[in-house]
Amino acid sequence: MEGVAEVVSESRVAAEPLLKARGLGKHFGPVQALYDVDVDLYAGQVTALCGDNGAGKSVLTKCIAGIYQIDQGQFFWEDHPVHVRSPRDAARLGIETVYQDLALADNLDIVQNMFLGRERLNNGFLNEDDMERSAARTLSSLRVTTVRSIRQPVASLSGGQRQSVAVAKAVMWNSKLVMLDEPTAALGVVQTRMVLDLARRLRDRGLAVMVISHNLNDVFEVADRIAVLYLGRLVVQDRASAFDRQSVVDYMTTGASSRTVQRSDADGGKPGQG
Ligand SMILES: Nc1ncnc2c1ncn2[C@@H]1O[C@H](COP(=O)(O)OP(=O)(O)O)[C@@H](O)[C@H]1O
Numbered sequence: 001m002e003g004v005a006e007v008v009s010e011s012r013v014a015a016e017p018l019l020k021a022r023g024l025g026k027h028f029g030p031v032q033a034l035y036d037v038d039v040d041l042y043a044g045q046v047t048a049l050c051g052d053n054g055a056g057k058s059v060l061t062k063c064i065a066g067i068y069q070i071d072q073g074q075f076f077w078e079d080h081p082v083h084v085r086s087p088r089d090a091a092r093l094g095i096e097t098v099y100q101d102l103a104l105a106d107n108l109d110i111v112q113n114m115f116l117g118r119e120r121l122n123n124g125f126l127n128e129d130d131m132e133r134s135a136a137r138t139l140s141s142l143r144v145t146t147v148r149s150i151r152q153p154v155a156s157l158s159g160g161q162r163q164s165v166a167v168a169k170a171v172m173w174n175s176k177l178v179m180l181d182e183p184t185a186a187l188g189v190v191q192t193r194m195v196l197d198l199a200r201r202l203r204d205r206g207l208a209v210m211v212i213s214h215n216l217n218d219v220f221e222v223a224d225r226i227a228v229l230y231l232g233r234l235v236v237q238d239r240a241s242a243f244d245r246q247s248v249v250d251y252m253t254t255g256a257s258s259r260t261v262q263r264s265d266a267d268g269g270k271p272g273q274g
């Protein structure tokens with residue numbers, strides 16, 4: 001029977017989304033960046049958020065991260081209505097975000113970066129040994145093994161290593177949802193692979209992972225689900241197997257697609273809002 005393998009591979013997936021967003025709206029002055037966005041992010045799944053430049057991907061990410069406050073709509077976390085009004089609210093829920101640019105402080109070393117703003121103290125002094133051990137443990141558990149010393153300044157790392165440290169920093173805090181905004185945009189092939197492997201490892205640990213990318217190679221390599229924003233509207237979300245490259249491009253560039261790739265259990269037909 002066709003569906004069997006699918007059922008097995010999806011058994012690690014919770015039936016209910018970890019995060020449900022309903023009817024999100026966000027404007028900046030006259031610019032309506034998000035319209036009535038419904039999006040679901042599942043534990044144990046990588047969701048790729050796709051869309052052309054200006055579609056609203058970063059704004060949506062920042063709303064979920066509590067950096068921007070939504071004008072309309074509601075978040076549900078593990079099926080409970082929640083407010084996300086600040087990065088602190090997001091962190092309390094277990095939401096962490098890795099941004100393309102602002103990820104790390106160049107002049108600080110890896111340990112200092114991973115604990116920036118959440119330093120561990122012992123009688124009022126920085127507990128360096130403790131922080132160093134935790135940082136090393138987190139990096140090795142994620143198999144980030146290419147850095148020579150966790151005391152080297154972040155400025156000396158390659159782009160892929162920097163992203164890996166930024167991701168490790170994000171997952172060190174019992175996070176349940178990690179969002180990566182264009183994590184591979186500035187990376188070469190090998191480094192891109194390293195970051196995508198890391199995204200998969202987080203998923204395999206049961207985290208919900210959202211990856212923003214407009215590189216369709218990355219998207220199809222890593223995504224379990226795909227959601228597409230078009231001019232601030234979420235026009236489709238479904239399992240990755242319900243799409244092919246052309247249909248994703250269609251959704252990204254026109255907001256619609258006439259292509260049907262594969263029957264989807266969710267709605268018995270075309271990729272849908274499911
Ligand atoms: N802080 C802001 N102030 C005003 N407009 C903004 C702001 N942030 C984003 N926008 C606008 O919102 C829209 C979506 O932007 P963004 O989410 O950054 O797109 P992308 O999908 O490329 O990440 C764009 O029209 C952008 O100009």
Ligand SMILES: [Mg+2]
Nearest residue numbers: 057058059181
């Ligand atoms: Mg962006």
